Amino acid sequence: MQGLIGKKIGMTRLLDKETGEAVPVTIVQTGTNVVHQIKTVDNDGYSAAQLGFGHSSEKKAGKPRMGHFKKHNSAATLIFREFSMDDGDAELQPGQSIGVETFENVKFVDVTGTSKGRGFAGTVKRHNFQRGRETHGNTNHRERGSLGAGTYPARVFPGVKMAGQYGNAKTTIKGIQLVGLDKENGLLYIKGAIPGATKGVVIVRKNRSKK
Numbered sequence: 001m002q003g004l005i006g007k008k009i010g011m012t013r014l015l016d017k018e019t020g021e022a023v024p025v026t027i028v029q030t031g032t033n034v035v036h037q038i039k040t041v042d043n044d045g046y047s048a049a050q051l052g053f054g055h056s057s058e059k060k061a062g063k064p065r066m067g068h069f070k071k072h073n074s075a076a077t078l079i080f081r082e083f084s085m086d087d088g089d090a091e092l093q094p095g096q097s098i099g100v101e102t103f104e105n106v107k108f109v110d111v112t113g114t115s116k117g118r119g120f121a122g123t124v125k126r127h128n129f130q131r132g133r134e135t136h137g138n139t140n141h142r143e144r145g146s147l148g149a150g151t152y153p154a155r156v157f158p159g160v161k162m163a164g165q166y167g168n169a170k171t172t173i174k175g176i177q178l179v180g181l182d183k184e185n186g187l188l189y190i191k192g193a194i195p196g197a198t199k200g201v202v203i204v205r206k207n208r209s210k211k
Contacts, residue, residue, distance in 0.1 A: 001092075001102045002084040003205035005053035006030035006188065008113065008196050014179055014189060025179050026194045028111075028202060031186035032097035036074045039082070049085050049092060052077030053201070079201055100181045100188055108207040109188075110174045113196030117168030127161045171195040175210045 009027040016023055030053070037050040056078040058066050069076050072094035085092070092098075103109070123129040123144045132140040144163065147156050177191040188204060196202055 001049060001051075001086060001089055001098055003081075003203060004030045004033050004083075004098065004100070004102060005051060005079055005081055006202055006204055007054075008194060008198055008200050008202050009187075010198050011193070023179055023191060025189040025191055028188040028190060028194070028204060029186060030100055030188060030204070032099045034075050034077055035092055035094050035096045035098065036069065036077075036080055037072050037094055038092060047085060048082045049089065050080055050082050051098065052080040054078035081203060083205070100183055100186055103178060103181055103188060103204075103206070106178055106206050108175050108210040109178050109190065110172060110205045110207050111176060111190065111194040111202055112170065112172040112205070113194060113200055113202040115167045115169055115171040115195045116197050118166040120164065121166035122163045123161060126163065126166045129161075175207050 006028040007030075009029050011024060011026050013022045013024050015021070033051040033053050035049055036052050039046060039048045039050065041047055052074065054077050056076040058076060060078065061069070061076045066076060074095045118125075122142055124131060124142050129144065131142060132138055134141065147160060147162075173194060176194070179189040179191050181188050190204075194202060
């Protein structure tokens with residue numbers, strides 16, 4: 001399996017056995033992901049596995065999803081995503097569970113999550129714009145400045161960096177080191193920080209570029 005769904009627990013540090021250095025890590029709890037559906041080239045046009053995470057009651061899942069879960073004889077979950085399969089996943093069946101053992105011998109991963117929402121922010125905070133001079137006569141301290149010519153083109157070009165919503169967006173960090181895993185508790189230890197707030201849902205995938 002190319003990835004798992006998990007929950008960001010928080011940060012701690014691990015000691016490197018060789019150097020004795022303290023390595024800051026983020027803990028991601030994946031537990032066991034439930035296989036809901038196996039998609040094949042013959043039936044669906046592509047090959048993938050639909051995984052679920054987080055126990056859900058029938059009331060919260062709703063009738064359409066419960067029908068889907070019962071059809072494939074799998075447990076109800078709150079969240080589900082599709083992942084590409086490895087060569088050794090041909091025998092996977094709906095209803096089975098997958099744990100952190102899928103990341104054995106993996107050194108680098110990609111982590112996708114929803115970044116912390118910081119509300120409406122100006123350009124200094126949002127885009128790292130430089131402040132104006134704090135000298136006599138200057139009144140432009142944290143304003144954005146000119147948006148372009150007025151007479152022509154008489155409009156603002158799309159994509160101009162301006163004040164607006166900061167954060168609360170899908171964010172992916174690629175190629176970060178997977179320091180270790182805990183099979184018994186279903187935990188991944190990822191070096192450094194990852195997107196999202198504590199208890200936020202994250203998607204962890206195997207990195208394909210770094211070895």
